[in-house]
Amino acid sequence: MRRIADVGAAVIGTGFIGTVHVEALRRIGVQVRGVLGSTPDRGATRAEALGVPRAYTSLDELLADPSVQVVHVTSPNDLHVAQTKAILSAGRHVVCEKPLAMTAAGSAELVELAAGSGLVNATNFNIRYYPLNQQARETVAGGTLGDVRMVTGRYFQDWLLLESDWNWRLQPDRGGALRAVGDIGSHWLDLMTYLTGQRIVEVMADLTTFIPSRQEPAGPVESFSTDRSGDTVSRPIATEDTASVLLRFDGGARGAVSVSQISPGRKNSLQYEIDGSEAALAWDSEQPDQAWIGHRDRPNEILIRNPALMGPAGQAASALPGGHVEGFFDTFCAHFRAVYADVVAGASSSRPGYPTFVDGHDEMLVGEAIAESARSGRWVTVDRSADPAHSSEGVVR
Numbered sequence: 001m002r003r004i005a006d007v008g009a010a011v012i013g014t015g016f017i018g019t020v021h022v023e024a025l026r027r028i029g030v031q032v033r034g035v036l037g038s039t040p041d042r043g044a045t046r047a048e049a050l051g052v053p054r055a056y057t058s059l060d061e062l063l064a065d066p067s068v069q070v071v072h073v074t075s076p077n078d079l080h081v082a083q084t085k086a087i088l089s090a091g092r093h094v095v096c097e098k099p100l101a102m103t104a105a106g107s108a109e110l111v112e113l114a115a116g117s118g119l120v121n122a123t124n125f126n127i128r129y130y131p132l133n134q135q136a137r138e139t140v141a142g143g144t145l146g147d148v149r150m151v152t153g154r155y156f157q158d159w160l161l162l163e164s165d166w167n168w169r170l171q172p173d174r175g176g177a178l179r180a181v182g183d184i185g186s187h188w189l190d191l192m193t194y195l196t197g198q199r200i201v202e203v204m205a206d207l208t209t210f211i212p213s214r215q216e217p218a219g220p221v222e223s224f225s226t227d228r229s230g231d232t233v234s235r236p237i238a239t240e241d242t243a244s245v246l247l248r249f250d251g252g253a254r255g256a257v258s259v260s261q262i263s264p265g266r267k268n269s270l271q272y273e274i275d276g277s278e279a280a281l282a283w284d285s286e287q288p289d290q291a292w293i294g295h296r297d298r299p300n301e302i303l304i305r306n307p308a309l310m311g312p313a314g315q316a317a318s319a320l321p322g323g324h325v326e327g328f329f330d331t332f333c334a335h336f337r338a339v340y341a342d343v344v345a346g347a348s349s350s351r352p353g354y355p356t357f358v359d360g361h362d363e364m365l366v367g368e369a370i371a372e373s374a375r376s377g378r379w380v381t382v383d384r385s386a387d388p389a390h391s392s393e394g395v396v397r
């Protein structure tokens with residue numbers, strides 16, 4: 001059996017999150033052989049800045065490199081399906097960013113192809129891997145909260161607040177028909193399914209585009225960039241700035257989530273509260289090292305992340321002792337450690353503990369129900385009638 005230090009990886013996309021993938025892979029001991037940028041020049045510049053040995057000039061060149069066993073897809077959403085198909089067809093394991101595809105038809109194709117290949121496939125729902133979320137899943141599964149009744153929360157950001165804010169995510173042909181829901185709501189919806197062990201079966205959604213036109217800069221823009229100099233062109237906007245969605249889960253829980261990319265002051269705030277018949281649990285990604293546990297008949301508790309006070313899953317995701325704050329970057333390391341255990345073993349395990357393409361596809365199905373509900377103004381059932389039968393631990397069936 002190989003060791004993790006023998007595994008070679010390549011990363012497609014060298015923007016905000018591609019950089020995080022490269023650095024997290026290095027931290028867990030994987031050899032990053034090279035990167036693929038949008039152009040050979042851009043790839044070369046980023047490879048130099050990241051200290052990566054090689055900048056591939058095309059996906060074909062990357063896939064011809066025999067030292068690469070795993071490829072990470074961190075390009076814009078419209079490229080995920082075609083690139084991932086090519087990677088699987090070339091016999092390489094793959095970690096793809098969320099949302100897995102532009103449509104559920106696209107993600108279904110990837111589920112089928114991955115299942116037939118036996119290759120390791122992961123969707124990067126990294127938020128599951130905050131140690132306190134790993135702990136929360138064990139807490140809910142262990143029955144400490146009692147029966148889960150209410151699942152509520154939000155995911156708010158402010159980086160698209162202004163008419164002058166621009167990114168490829170605003171274009172439906174690059175980001176998908178859903179924007180705030182697909183981009184960040186997808187994390188919240190996946191996380192609640194993972195933590196509760198209940199699938200979302202019905203939705204009632206209200207989507208709003210508060211900023212009907214925006215100024216697109218003439219040149220490319222990095223995600224979260226605030227440079228507003230230079231010429232712009234006015235573009236109509238068809239994707240939602242905000243969403244509010246009522247949810248029904250298959251285990252009987254009810255829920256509600258609001259999603260926004262235009263909430264002043266909220267940089268990256270994913271919050272949830274899970275109310276059970278015995279206790280409640282709440283968490284906020286902007287204070288990720290503490291969780292609130294609510295009680296009726298005794299004082300409420302704050303659990304500070306501390307491997308000494310958590311169960312095995314929380315301990316496994318923790319790299320540092322309590323009081324030494326862990327955050328966003330660390331979730332990538334914990335997620336990749338779980339994925340690369342299968343890579344080292346040579347194939348996907350029968351019930352992977354990490355989020356696979358099955359989970360990425362399920363979130364696409366929920367997203368399509370949300371879009372349909374917003375269009376029709378009524379409750380919509382998530383259509384899993386053509387759902388591939390394969391499952392991972394993230395979705396309890």
Ligand SMILES: NC(=O)c1ccc[n+]([C@@H]2O[C@H](COP(=O)([O-])OP(=O)(O)OC[C@H]3O[C@@H](n4cnc5c(N)ncnc54)[C@H](O)[C@@H]3O)[C@@H](O)[C@H]2O)c1
Nearest residue numbers: 013014015016017036037038074075076077097098099223
């Ligand atoms: N899991 C998370 O927390 C998280 C966070 C941010 C983004 N994402 C996802 O990661 C993906 C990228 O988002 P981002 O914020 O890094 O965007 P970004 O715009 O910062 O980076 C995208 C990169 O892809 C490159 N690219 C474009 N076309 C390419 C091509 N044909 N081949 C190779 N590279 C190409 C661009 O040059 C750019 O460097 C999206 O799918 C997004 O949803 C996930």
